Amino acid sequence: MEENLTKLPDVLLPWFDEAKRDLPWRQDREPYHIWLSEIMLQQTRVEAVKGYYARFLAELPTVQALARCDDDKLHKLWEGLGYYSRVRNLKKAAQVIVNEHSGIFPKEYDQILALPGIGDYTAGAICSIAFDQKKAAVDGNVLRVYARLMDDATPIDQPAFKAQVRSQLEEIYPDRAGDFTQALMELGATLCGPNWAPKCDSCPCHSFCKAFAAKTAENLPVKTPKKQKRQEDRTVFILECDGCFALTKRPDTGLLASLWQFPDTPGKLELPAALQMAESWGLQIKDVRRQLEKKHIFTHSVWNLRGFFMEVKIKCDKFIWFSADKIDANAALPTAYRQFWEALKHD
Numbered sequence: 001m002e003e004n005l006t007k008l009p010d011v012l013l014p015w016f017d018e019a020k021r022d023l024p025w026r027q028d029r030e031p032y033h034i035w036l037s038e039i040m041l042q043q044t045r046v047e048a049v050k051g052y053y054a055r056f057l058a059e060l061p062t063v064q065a066l067a068r069c070d071d072d073k074l075h076k077l078w079e080g081l082g083y084y085s086r087v088r089n090l091k092k093a094a095q096v097i098v099n100e101h102s103g104i105f106p107k108e109y110d111q112i113l114a115l116p117g118i119g120d121y122t123a124g125a126i127c128s129i130a131f132d133q134k135k136a137a138v139d140g141n142v143l144r145v146y147a148r149l150m151d152d153a154t155p156i157d158q159p160a161f162k163a164q165v166r167s168q169l170e171e172i173y174p175d176r177a178g179d180f181t182q183a184l185m186e187l188g189a190t191l192c193g194p195n196w197a198p199k200c201d202s203c204p205c206h207s208f209c210k211a212f213a214a215k216t217a218e219n220l221p222v223k224t225p226k227k228q229k230r231q232e233d234r235t236v237f238i239l240e241c242d243g244c245f246a247l248t249k250r251p252d253t254g255l256l257a258s259l260w261q262f263p264d265t266p267g268k269l270e271l272p273a274a275l276q277m278a279e280s281w282g283l284q285i286k287d288v289r290r291q292l293e294k295k296h297i298f299t300h301s302v303w304n305l306r307g308f309f310m311e312v313k314i315k316c317d318k319f320i321w322f323s324a325d326k327i328d329a330n331a332a333l334p335t336a337y338r339q340f341w342e343a344l345k346h347d
């Protein structure tokens, strides 16, 4: 064990006691709350999560309420957070907890890891924060802090590196395991961050941080270059008839499964082709109000979107027609489509 790493708990815990941010999910150690916050915080900023977290718990205060929540309501509570498989897995895991654990959140690491949607990071976070078990939660923040503390230029996305970080950290975990996990996360979020120069002068670890000593912190961590994302063009139709808008439900599996969307078609159509497409759906176009270009970035692909706002004479049966209020209240529209809806509302 490297000597500088063994100093971490004694230095980080007092710093965390002083510097920790007051966050809604730090008010208690309820495993449901820790779990929900960790899932929401994946890929999403803390400030954005706060409102979602409060609304979700106000609607679904217990694992039992989550287990029996209908999918449309669940998607609506998640609308705008993206990566909807996260919320579907939350519900599936809640059902497992109700059916196989008598509604009580399991405490064993392996039982938690076996729940749908829970990987080693989330299992480690729940075990340590909710139950003070000496289990590390190694995410991008922690990998970055470790790479800098050790001045280690191994690409942090290599699974072997992650396993090494986890096992080394677990050797130094103190009794205040939950606070130590959060202190590491806090350091990575507030001082040793990803997209700005690390604030080493304010860091409690700078006396033993190897990257600080070597002046290499800003070059770390190293990552394997990413593959280029697949580019896809799509044309989106925002069709209005008598104050109602055409929606269609996405298939039960695949990208954005079971969410609502505006009708669309592959490719970027020019206006004449878009009109032809709308007519092929049995629609008569009264007016074309606007054309708008948007983009949406997924994990593995980029959608380049062209939207047409069209007023139609008569509703057709091919789509479900929602009032604007009903779209806002009941229909979870993924961000790729919702950005057109927001643009229309702010016209």
Ligand code: SF4
Pocket: 145, 148, 149, 191, 192, 198, 199, 200, 201, 203, 204, 205, 206, 209, 210, 211, 212, 217
């Ligand atoms: Fe990160 Fe700087 Fe602290 Fe090292 S001294 S852990 S590089 S903030």
